[in-house]
Amino acid sequence: MFGYLLKRLAYTVPVTFAVTVVCFLLVHIAPGDPLNAVAPADAPAEVVEALKAAYGFDRPLPVQYAKWLGRAVNGDLGRSVASGRPVSGEVLSAVGNTLLLAVVGGAAGFLGGTLLGCLAGYFHKTRIDRLASALSVAGVSVPHYWLGLLLTIIFSAQLNWLPAMGAGPGGSRDWAWDLAHTRHLVLPAITLSVIPMGIITRTIRALVAELLSQEFVHALRAKGLRHGQVFAHVVKNAAPTALAVMGLQLGYLIGGSILVETVFAWPGTGFLLNTAIFQRDLPLLQGTILVLCLVFVALNLLVDLIQPIIDPRMRRN
Amino acid sequence: MTSFVSVENLSVRFHAAKPVHAVNGVSFDLAEGEVLGLLGESGSGKSVTLRALMRLHPDKVTRYGGAVRVDGQDVLGMAPAALESFRGKTCAMVFQDPILAFDPVYSLGRQITETILRHEPVDQATARARALELLERVQVPSARRRYDAYPHEVSGGMRQRAMIALALACRPKLLLADEPTTALDATVQIQVLLLLRELQKEMGMSVIFVTHDIGVATEISDRLAVMYGGRIVEQGPLAEVMRDPRHPYTRGLLASTVTGGMRGRRLEAIPGMPPDLTLLPPGCAFAPRCGLAGDDCRAAVPPLAATGRRQIACIRAEAPCAPA
Structure with a gap:
């Protein structure tokens, strides 16, 4: 078990290194000059050169990468070209907001999906199953920016129950656990929960239906176990796979909520990325992508470490 | 006096796109402490009959007919709660392939303890001690260590011993064995068979032993019932059936089996295929x-x-077979 832990930790080293290289290069491969955002198009050549030197864009790529990496390791992701503020501060506050939204939305989706999936799998090929499956297909298929707009129209514009934009009253960017802030979380979290709900429902439905037809379930019934006790065994067997899918989903939620964050003007990483791309804010873009990738790597590591705790077959090296 | 197990005109039908007539009017009786060998090919309905004795088939798609009585209880008419208490307590099952029949994410010992706790008002420690005793009784070496082992961590023979320990956990009066040695190596097969026979004698259980292997059936049974197409075609004391098979199918089955002193002789095979259970002939x-x-x-x-x-279901089997 300890060997597995070390091995799995060691795997993250090359992955993390590759992530930094790709993050750095991706932005340099993309078309467009990063200085467009700061220097006017008709700026004199010597001003452009001076700016290039100031941001370090005149150096060869490997040198730029080495310097960037060295600073990144120390927590310095440079300064935003557009705002001049340190990137790390902006990214960290955005990551906090995104994580909050992803965890709450994800938890709602996982809970709903697990419930629906267990029902659908247990009542396989009955009306309950068809209803749950229909909900799950709808969840996966509905574009979530559209659902977000629809929810905004109904609950904000028409009924005026919940705020439509931002993470807190008066454009507050810092989260607090009070009613005023929580009201802002409801609509984006619901919108975000729909896709993982659908995917988890389908995964768990298939898992449960398949497990229920296995010989060991007959054997458990032959021992005289009650329905609930048998189902507890099934759930424990389904857990490792379900958990792996949930981990991946959470990863997507953190990286992939750009549209939802934009629709609800949620000050998270998606919103930040969107801004960075449109302003050609290179350091901000690099920093945000890097932090998102690292969160993704950490999540996968976490799932891989939890799985063998549940499933003894994964403890072998 | 009524017998311990009595099966009367049992039929099992599975409702699928085409209904499957898996068991069609099976009747037999079993006395306390008796071992019945249920012999037949794949698809002859032997395993389906065995599982019907516990009503283990999925309720939704299964229709039972006839009557099954075990220890005075009407199995097919029992309420769900009574059935759950009956399973594992009065009547337990040893499955064919223990790697499939054990829950892979629970330790062997815990699965045995779980059964004991389900049926008996004892605490965790007592149940655990009982499970350890059982593992030792079925000759699992270093039982204390194996208790915490998971099914994939031990050998096939060891798993089947643990499966037997699990089945015997609550001292059942009837043990249903569904080809318990088929998935094992030949050398392990005989050890497990001898162990089962020994435990049966010791505990005085009735056993119904399903197998397609005549050698295994003769090793363990007191009485033999041969099944074909979901019906019993011949039934009788083991020695009589073996010495003087009357039904043409039983004869074919015995003729196609390798026994000692047959070197150089051509083995006979039964021509054709087992019947399609969705489309049984009228005769x-x-x-x-x-x-x-x-x-x-x-x-x-x-x-x-x-x-x-003897009981024989054949209109051309009047004459005893000429001694070979």
Whole structure:
């Protein structure tokens, strides 16, 4: 078990290194000059050169990468070209907001999906199953920016129950656990929960239906176990796979909520990325992508470490 | 006096796109402490019959007919809660392939303890001690260590021993064994068989032992019932059936088995295929493969007729077989 832990930790080293290289290069491969955002198009050549030197864009790529990496390791992701503020501060506050939204939305989706999936799998090929499956297909298929707009129209514009934009009253960017802030979380979290709900429902439905037809379930019934006790065994067997899918989903939620964050003007990483791309804010873009990738790597590591705790077959090296 | 297990005209039908007539009117009795070998090919309905004795088939798709009584209880008519208490306590099952029949994410010992806790008002420690005793009784070496092992961590023979320990956890009066040695190596097979026989004698259990292996059946059974097409075609004391098989199918089965002193002789095979259980013929199910079959065989299902201690379902099996 300890060997597995070390091995799995060691795997993250090359992955993390590759992530930094790709993050750095991706932005340099993309078309467009990063200085467009700061220097006017008709700026004199010597001003452009001076700016290039100031941001370090005149150096060869490997040198730029080495310097960037060295600073990144120390927590310095440079300064935003557009705002001049340190990137790390902006990214960290955005990551906090995104994580909050992803965890709450994800938890709602996982809970709903697990419930629906267990029902659908247990009542396989009955009306309950068809209803749950229909909900799950709808969840996966509905574009979530559209659902977000629809929810905004109904609950904000028409009924005026919940705020439509931002993470807190008066454009507050810092989260607090009070009613005023929580009201802002409801609509984006619901919108975000729909896709993982659908995917988890389908995964768990298939898992449960398949497990229920296995010989060991007959054997458990032959021992005289009650329905609930048998189902507890099934759930424990389904857990490792379900958990792996949930981990991946959470990863997507953190990286992939750009549209939802934009629709609800949620000050998270998606919103930040969107801004960075449109302003050609290179350091901000690099920093945000890097932090998102690292969160993704950490999540996968976490799932891989939890799985063998549940499933003894994964403890072998 | 009524017998300990009595199966009367049992039929099991599975409702699928085409209904499957898996068991069609099976009757037999079993005394306390008796071992019945249920012999037949794949698809003859032997395992389905065995599972029907616990009503283990999925309720939604299964229709039972006839009656099953075990220890005075009406199995097919029991309420769900009573059935759950009956399973594992009065009547337990050893499954064919223990790697499939154990829950892979629970330790072997815990699965045995779980059974004991389900049926008996004892605490965790007592149940655990009992499970350890059982593992030792079925000759699992270093039982204390194996208790915490997971099914994939031990050998096939060890798993099947643990499966037997699990089945015997609450001292059942009836043990149903569904080809318990088929998934094992030949050398392990005989060890497990001997162990089962020993435990059966010691605990005085009744056993129904399903197998397709005549060698295994002769090793363990007191009485033999041969199944074909979801019906019993011949039944009687083991020695009599082996010495003097009357039904053409039983004869074919024995003729196609390798026994000692057969070197150099050609092995006989039964021509044709087992019947399609969605489309059974109106007459004797074996008629299409039988050398003796006539029109009367194909017209109606021959009844299981008693002659002495034997029962034979064949209208052409009057004469005893000439001694070979």
